[in-house]
Amino acid sequence: MADDALSGTFAALADPTRRAMLARLVEGEATVTELAAPHDISLPAISRHLKVLEHAGLISRGRDARWRPCRLEPAALADADAWMEPYRRFFGSRLARLDAQLRASASPTAKEQ
Amino acid sequence: MADDALSGTFAALADPTRRAMLARLVEGEATVTELAAPHDISLPAISRHLKVLEHAGLISRGRDARWRPCRLEPAALADADAWMEPYRRFFGSRLARLDAQLRASASPTAKEQ
DNA sequence: CGCATAATTAACACATTCGTTAAGTGAGGA
DNA sequence: TCCTCACTTAACGAATGTGTTAATTATGCG
Incomplete structure (x- = not known):
């Protein structure tokens, strides 16, 4: 490992x-x-x-x-989950779609917190 | 393995x-x-x-x-991502909060698809 | 054909992983 | 104090993983 x-x-x-x-x-x-x-x-x-x-x-x-x-x-699981982030758009998970949905409806100048 | x-x-x-x-x-x-x-x-x-x-x-x-x-x-990454699902409420990820948000705003009788 | 390029397979060394059984540690209770 | 319970550490063996170099396969080109 x-x-x-x-x-x-x-x-x-x-x-x-x-x-x-x-x-x-x-x-x-x-x-x-x-x-x-x-x-x-x-x-x-x-x-x-x-x-x-x-x-x-x-x-x-x-x-x-x-x-x-x-x-x-x-924390550790959260890190693993965060690692997945760039790939979600590829497998079109429900959460990824949700995320996209949120981004779309959010103010375009809104910063990620 | x-x-x-x-x-x-x-x-x-x-x-x-x-x-x-x-x-x-x-x-x-x-x-x-x-x-x-x-x-x-x-x-x-x-x-x-x-x-x-x-x-x-x-x-x-x-x-x-x-x-x-x-x-x-x-597909494989999607499966790994899906495995994480039960744990998200623990690490309070943005996606988990998003998910909670969606559930809250969805019809209470709505079935998971 | 004959040779270069792209990638894989073979054979090997070394470290790590995962299981076992046997022995050790440390806290509670008779 | 001595025994038991909950768990860990030690020592070992078998299997797997990761890297190496050397040889092999397969394709394209002059």
Whole structure:
């Protein structure tokens, strides 16, 4: 993996187990054991997936007695999302169309904020 | 790399050289040599990066005499973009806010299309 | 044909990734 | 104190990824 932030983020997303973990975390904080439950791999493997997600800035981990609650960190995903921006006009997503719509209806001198 | 489509897409995006190639292709078709030009790696390495992008469905390649013109294929990126959808409310992107705005102004019985 | 150009395939080295099992850490509870 | 629970670290093996150089394929041209 290249060591820039975006590469780390995309590399972290390139694994279904890790994406499933993020999907779980969208519902709220979870402990390591809770995140491990749906998966058929060992706890050390889970632990390393979490380390990858944490290193990529996709999650952060706290401490609650014996538990390490994990939560979603939005910034890294936001960066990945921002990277997509120039491509949206190509795949004509609903959001891209929305965006175009907004630009069209906005004041022509309006600055992006 | 896991062999599902999304994993392949994200794995392909997890390399700066390949992202640079996509960025170039957003400007239009390009040959292998043109795509290679800005990078300081051998042509075989470039060729394999292109194979990764093609296998991920991010580009397709035609034939024009000796040249293999590459072009962006939107579908794979669109899928990656769609995957992000549930997370947008977390990182409060402009597009997410736009989306919320549209939903609010749409008829409450309107179905997603 | 014979040669140059565009690109790919082959063969190899090296690093990283992802899984395993076994051992270690640190906080709570009997 | 000793045990258990939640989790991490260590050590290892198999597979994959990325780069190299050398050889190969395929097309166009004199």
